Amino acid sequence: MVDLDTLACLDGLIWLRTGRDVASRLSLDQSSVSRRQRTCASNFGITLEKHDQEWVLTGDQTLLNMEREVHQRARLSGLHPLRLEATYWTLPLLCTPEPCGWIAGLSNRVGMGPNLSLLRQRICDAWICGLPDLPAADDPELCAVHLCTMPLHLLVKADHPLLKEADIHLSDLQAFPSLALPDGAYPVVERELKTLGLWNTPVPMSRYRQDRWEGRSAKDVTIVYGHCLSQAVSGEGLVPLPYTLPFQSGETLVTRRELRDEPAITALIQNLRQRLRRLQAQFPELNIAS
Numbered sequence: 398m399v400d401l402d403t404l405a406c407l408d409g410l411i412w413l414r415t416g417r418d419v420a421s422r423l424s425l426d427q428s429s430v431s432r433r434q435r436t437c438a439s440n441f442g443i444t445l446e447k448h449d450q451e452w453v454l455t456g457d458q459t460l461l462n463m464e465r466e467v468h469q470r471a472r473l474s475g476l477h478p479l480r481l482e483a484t485y486w487t488l489p490l491l492c493t494p495e496p497c498g499w500i501a502g503l504s505n506r507v508g509m510g511p512n513l514s515l516l517r518q519r520i521c522d523a524w525i526c527g528l529p530d531l532p533a534a535d536d537p538e539l540c541a542v543h544l545c546t547m548p549l550h551l552l553v554k555a556d557h558p559l560l561k562e563a564d565i566h567l568s569d570l571q572a573f574p575s576l577a578l579p580d581g582a583y584p585v586v587e588r589e590l591k592t593l594g595l596w597n598t599p600v601p602m603s604r605y606r607q608d609r610w611e612g613r614s615a616k617d618v619t620i621v622y623g624h625c626l627s628q629a630v631s632g633e634g635l636v637p638l639p640y641t642l643p644f645q646s647g648e649t650l651v652t653r654r655e656l657r658d659e660p661a662i663t664a665l666i667q668n669l670r671q672r673l674r675r676l677q678a679q680f681p682e683l684n685i686a687s
Contacts, residue, residue: 399437408518409430411520469656475498484504485630486629486630492525496664508579524652527649531649542657546645553618554615557618593642629679
């Protein structure tokens, strides 16, 4: 066994990427983070290596995963802060200030897989996930609790040629490039938009970068996607096209099934819904789940 801070240093690097960010959230210095993660890796006979700017573990992680479960229980008991991952828009809008008892991550990972992996490995305890993508309803490990829904818009710069059209048809949209994240990052969104002939201009991005997403559409005629919350954070002055997509976006909290009724998770859900209700006056498109 290792103490809470020692395992948090190892898992914190996987979650937060840099010793600086881990040290900041754990109130440690960077040299302590480095020393503790090496001690932790040695104790469990594993190796922490960096690939494509992300930390990954190699070796048998059976004992490590058992220890993670013990430490997650300790966090739920209030012995250490719980860990919350979000998105680039929900981090400032719903997680600032951080809910009591929680610390938030960088919230810029792109794709369902990397974020769900943090929950499956018990590195994180909950994730605010953007709809319509969710873990499968019959996922044996994870469950989702809906927080709100809202329309998803096609966004363009203010002088885009399509805004001059009196009536926009699907064929008009298909004549312009529309941004796409890596294959499989968000399978439902990808499928729905490809069905419409959209999602056709790939953007290689494993961590959100505003200049590669909304920032790109602010400079050329590409179409990007967003909603009232993401628009409020991106700050690029993009405007929605007058075209209704056949599906909605929204927010949901994803956690492990066995944690769903834990008091800390229940309190977090209530807190996030309260924060969303406070945003409704500014964003009337929000429909808060009961």
